Amino acid sequence: MVSLSYDIAHLLAGGLVLVSFMLLYQDRLYSLLNVFALQAVVLAGAVAWQAHIQGAHHLYVTAAIALAFKAVLVPWALHRIVERLGVHREVETVVRIGPTMLAGMGLVALSVVLMLPLTAAENPLAREDLAFALSVILLGLLMMVTRRNAVSQVVGFMSLENGLVLAATGARGMPLVVEISVAFSVLIALIVIGVFLFRIRERFDTVDVAALDESRGERP
Amino acid sequence: MTALDAALLLSGGLLALGPAALPLARRPGGPALLHGAAATLSAALALLGLWALVAPGAPVQAVLPLGLPWLGAHFRLDALAAFFILVLGAGGTAASLYGIGYGRHLEAPGRVLPFYGPFLGAMALVLFADDAFTFLLSWESMSLLSWALVLADHRNPEARSASYVYLLMAGIGTMALLFAFGLLAGPGGGYAFAAIAAAERGPGVTAAILFLMLAGAGSKAGVFPLHVWLPLAHPAAPSHVSALMSGVMTKIALYGFIRVGFDLLGPVAWWASPVVIVLGSTTAVMGILLANVDRDAKRILAYSTIENVGVIFAALGLALAFRANGMTALAALALTAALFHILNHMLFKSLLFMAAGAVLAATGRRTLDALGGLIHRMPATAFLALVGVTAIAALPPLNGFASEWLLFQGILQSPGLPQPALQLLLPGAGGMLALAAALAAACFVRFYGIIFLGRPRSEAAAGAVEVDRWSLAAMAGLALLCLFGGILPGAVLDTLAPAVGLATGGRIPPQLGNSWATLVPVTAGQSSYSGLLVLAFITFGAMTSAWLVHRLASHRLRRGPAWDCGFPLTDGRSQYSAGGFSQPIRRALGGTLVAAREHVVMPPPGDMRPARHAAESGDVAWMRLYLPAAAAVGGLATRLNTLQFLTIRRYLGLVFVSLILLLVGLTQWN
Numbered sequence: 091m092v093s094l095s096y097d098i099a100h101l102l103a104g105g106l107v108l109v110s111f112m113l114l115y116q117d118r119l120y121s122l123l124n125v126f127a128l129q130a131v132v133l134a135g136a137v138a139w140q141a142h143i144q145g146a147h148h149l150y151v152t153a154a155i156a157l158a159f160k161a162v163l164v165p166w167a168l169h170r171i172v173e174r175l176g177v178h179r180e181v182e183t184v185v186r187i188g189p190t191m192l193a194g195m196g197l198v199a200l201s202v203v204l205m206l207p208l209t210a211a212e213n214p215l216a217r218e219d220l221a222f223a224l225s226v227i228l229l230g231l232l233m234m235v236t237r238r239n240a241v242s243q244v245v246g247f248m249s250l251e252n253g254l255v256l257a258a259t260g261a262r263g264m265p266l267v268v269e270i271s272v273a274f275s276v277l278i279a280l281i282v283i284g285v286f287l288f289r290i291r292e293r294f295d296t297v298d299v300a301a302l303d304e305s306r307g308e309r310p
Numbered sequence: 311m312t313a314l315d316a317a318l319l320l321s322g323g324l325l326a327l328g329p330a331a332l333p334l335a336r337r338p339g340g341p342a343l344l345h346g347a348a349a350t351l352s353a354a355l356a357l358l359g360l361w362a363l364v365a366p367g368a369p370v371q372a373v374l375p376l377g378l379p380w381l382g383a384h385f386r387l388d389a390l391a392a393f394f395i396l397v398l399g400a401g402g403t404a405a406s407l408y409g410i411g412y413g414r415h416l417e418a419p420g421r422v423l424p425f426y427g428p429f430l431g432a433m434a435l436v437l438f439a440d441d442a443f444t445f446l447l448s449w450e451s452m453s454l455l456s457w458a459l460v461l462a463d464h465r466n467p468e469a470r471s472a473s474y475v476y477l478l479m480a481g482i483g484t485m486a487l488l489f490a491f492g493l494l495a496g497p498g499g500g501y502a503f504a505a506i507a508a509a510e511r512g513p514g515v516t517a518a519i520l521f522l523m524l525a526g527a528g529s530k531a532g533v534f535p536l537h538v539w540l541p542l543a544h545p546a547a548p549s550h551v552s553a554l555m556s557g558v559m560t561k562i563a564l565y566g567f568i569r570v571g572f573d574l575l576g577p578v579a580w581w582a583s584p585v586v587i588v589l590g591s592t593t594a595v596m597g598i599l600l601a602n603v604d605r606d607a608k609r610i611l612a613y614s615t616i617e618n619v620g621v622i623f624a625a626l627g628l629a630l631a632f633r634a635n636g637m638t639a640l641a642a643l644a645l646t647a648a649l650f651h652i653l654n655h656m657l658f659k660s661l662l663f664m665a666a667g668a669v670l671a672a673t674g675r676r677t678l679d680a681l682g683g684l685i686h687r688m689p690a691t692a693f694l695a696l697v698g699v700t701a702i703a704a705l706p707p708l709n710g711f712a713s714e715w716l717l718f719q720g721i722l723q724s725p726g727l728p729q730p731a732l733q734l735l736l737p738g739a740g741g742m743l744a745l746a747a748a749l750a751a752a753c754f755v756r757f758y759g760i761i762f763l764g765r766p767r768s769e770a771a772a773g774a775v776e777v778d779r780w781s782l783a784a785m786a787g788l789a790l791l792c793l794f795g796g797i798l799p800g801a802v803l804d805t806l807a808p809a810v811g812l813a814t815g816g817r818i819p820p821q822l823g824n825s826w827a828t829l830v831p832v833t834a835g836q837s838s839y840s841g842l843l844v845l846a847f848i849t850f851g852a853m854t855s856a857w858l859v860h861r862l863a864s865h866r867l868r869r870g871p872a873w874d875c876g877f878p879l880t881d882g883r884s885q886y887s888a889g890g891f892s893q894p895i896r897r898a899l900g901g902t903l904v905a906a907r908e909h910v911v912m913p914p915p916g917d918m919r920p921a922r923h924a925a926e927s928g929d930v931a932w933m934r935l936y937l938p939a940a941a942a943v944g945g946l947a948t949r950l951n952t953l954q955f956l957t958i959r960r961y962l963g964l965v966f967v968s969l970i971l972l973l974v975g976l977t978q979w980n
Binding site for chain 2: 197200201203204207208228231232234235238
């Protein structure tokens with residue numbers, strides 16, 4: 091039983107990293123949002139499984155929050171934003187897929203090399219979880235750096251936050267208050283960013299952040 | 311109530327003068343009242359220090375629940391602190407008495423008085439501090455309060471730039487002190503001085519702490535090349551504050567060095583002492599050379615402070631060298647010379663700054679070339695300043711000679727040291743100190759001659775009037791003490807003995823029993839000096855020759871025109887100028903050491919202006935060290951400025967790359 095539960099937890103956390111890779115090469119906004127919703131579902135599964143094997147019932151609440159907010163509410167809201175902005179046909183390529191994927195692999199390797207020796211004294215499950223969580227965080231950052239569309243940067247940020255939740259649930263004894271506040275703050279961030287998206291759009295007729303640079307007089 | 315409680319109460323009273331000054335400073339009698347209160351409290355502190363030195367009991371300690379919660383504020387009064395309290399109290403009393411009169415000339419007393427009392431109080435707390443935290447807190451308060459006093463004349467751009475340089479240098483000095491105390495406390499973090507003194511250290515760490523203290527305390531005291539702020543900041547303050555900064559605050563810095571180097575640090579390896587000696591003698595020569603070529607009365611005094619600090623550091627280095635070799639009696643001799651010179655320098659430098667302040671108040675001018683002939687307009691100030699310059703030029707029978715003579719007695723004992731390096735170094739250092747002493751005499755002949763003798767060089771000097779009685783009383787008190795220290799040095803040295811004993815574990819032979827108040831530093835067979843006999847000889851010789859001259863020459867008093875061989879110009883410019891007087895020294899020594907240049911400024915053809923001969927000089931450390939460093943920092947800042955105008959993605963990328971680099975570094979570290 092111990093080894094099976096370990097394997098399932100490993101599978102779910104690994105799935106999260108895999109979905110992060112999928113996020114990296116989505117160049118259309120609707121598919122990007124769909125994959126993000128998929129990541130939230132996988133996250134909810136991983137958290138729920140942690141709740142089951144740790145016997146920590148409050149983690150079920152975390153899983154439910156993840157499912158409700160990140161798998162349903164946030165993608166739906168972003169869908170509507172994309173629709174209303176009319177940018178669903180935009181294709182963005184800042185850095186090509188190949189180098190991005192290679193960089194992502196390098197980041198996963200880095201987080202494994204870093205985390206495993208650091209946490210040598212912990213139990214194996216927590217170690218794997220932390221390594222995967224760090225990978226998800228770094229991949230989210232990488233996405234924010236390589237995209238130029240503001241919506242995809244928001245998705246990168248949310249996916250980074252998924253990694254944080256995974257790390258928090260992997261470590262035992264994280265109180266529910268922390269998770270609720272994290273989820274809440276992310277929601278507020280979404281609202282703020284949504285408002286800003288419309289502001290940017292109103293002003294520059296595009297959500298390409300490069301327009302901001304032009305307005306600051308850096309590009310002719 | 312112990313002596314320490316009383317001393318802390320007095321310091322608290324001085325600190326409380328700050329808030330009290332806020333409403334009082336603008337009232338008509340306010341400044342005089344506040345200065346009077348500061349004088350009373352300082353005098354009580356001085357008496358307390360003297361009492362603690364003369365009747366030494368066990369050191370008293372106190373812990374107040376202030377500062378860091380787990381540490382508290384530790385205070386302590388022992389013989390070493392008591393000596394410096396005496397210096398502080400005496401200097402503070404004189405400066406405050408002077409301030410009662412001088413305060414009437416202050417343009418904005420509201421910008422001086424709120425900081426004046428607390429400045430004195432903070433200096434007292436540095437002396438009482440018995441843990442690193444209290445020490446550094448008081449030290450930094452002292453720096454900031456004196457910075458505010460330098461900025462008192464904030465409309466003057468020179469004062470503003472001086473205070474900026476001072477603030478920077480004080481920050482650098484305090485950083486060195488922070489590192490020094492961090493090393494002293496060690497990984498265990500025992501910040502109380504008792505724990506620091508009990509800890510064990512290797513010779514390398516000990517030397518590192520000593521050098522950090524040399525940088526930290528040295529920058530506050532004015533050690534070359536960290537002295538650059540001092541000639542800017544000390545003259546910019548009001549004159550009685552200049553007297554305090556030069557006469558007392560540099561001594562507080564020296565206290566920091568002595569407390570750590572001799573008391574807390576334990577044994578220091580002999581090879582650390584040459585650094586202190588070389589730095590000290592270099593500082594002495596450079597300081598007095600710069601004083602010789604400068605033309606501003608107060609800045610000359612500030613440069614001379616640098617020279618005296620150099621002399622004291624050389625004496626401290628000598629004491630370290632003797633102590634490292636277990637020669638406690640000779641270490642005590644060198645440290646006695648250092649402490650005696652500290653006291654003396656406080657006396658005569660305060661006196662001279664007050665005299666310069668009196669001249670400034672009477673004429674409104676500081677440049678030497680605008681003064682002259684003041685001995686006729688301000689006879690009392692002129693006489694008291696004469697005592698001061700005689701003392702600072704180390705002429706017998708005044709106190710400056712006694713302490714420098716004592717230092718040279720210590721240097722003459724250096725062949726007894728076992729290390730050949732020190733045997734070779736010390737005669738050289740002695741030669742440099744002798745050069746500094748000779749240059750000091752030249753400097754103060756120029757200082758006194760140009761200001762007080764000759765004929766006035768400006769309208770302001772011609773119309774000067776004598777200063778008030780309070781100022782004269784303060785200067786007269788200091789002059790009397792200078793004379794006392796020169797004639798009865800034995801009494802002073804015996805009073806110093808407990809402080810020296812605390813720092814070196816030895817003492818010089820008792821002096822008070824000697825006949826004719828003679829100083830016998832080592833043994834009677836080697837060398838001795840009696841200021842009393844010299845005074846008696848000078849008095850007797852002068853009176854005899856005066857009598858003989860009057861007896862043998864004609865009895866009639868004749869008055870004839872002076873300078874009758876030429877024609878008496880009414881213009882004061884027919885006399886020596888300050889630049890002309892120092893020309894031989896500038897030409898002989900100044901080429902590289904003070905970057906002296908002379909050139910002729912020719913007007914273009916057809917211009918009716920006369921050609922001018924211009925002489926320039928400056929501080930080599932400032933030009934070769936500080937300006938390039940400032941240029942490098944400025945260039946780097948300009949380069950980094952582009953980082954302010956990146957795109958959002960580049961900023962994100964910057965964060966990302968630095969995070970990745972840190973993580974990669976972490977993998978290597980594990």
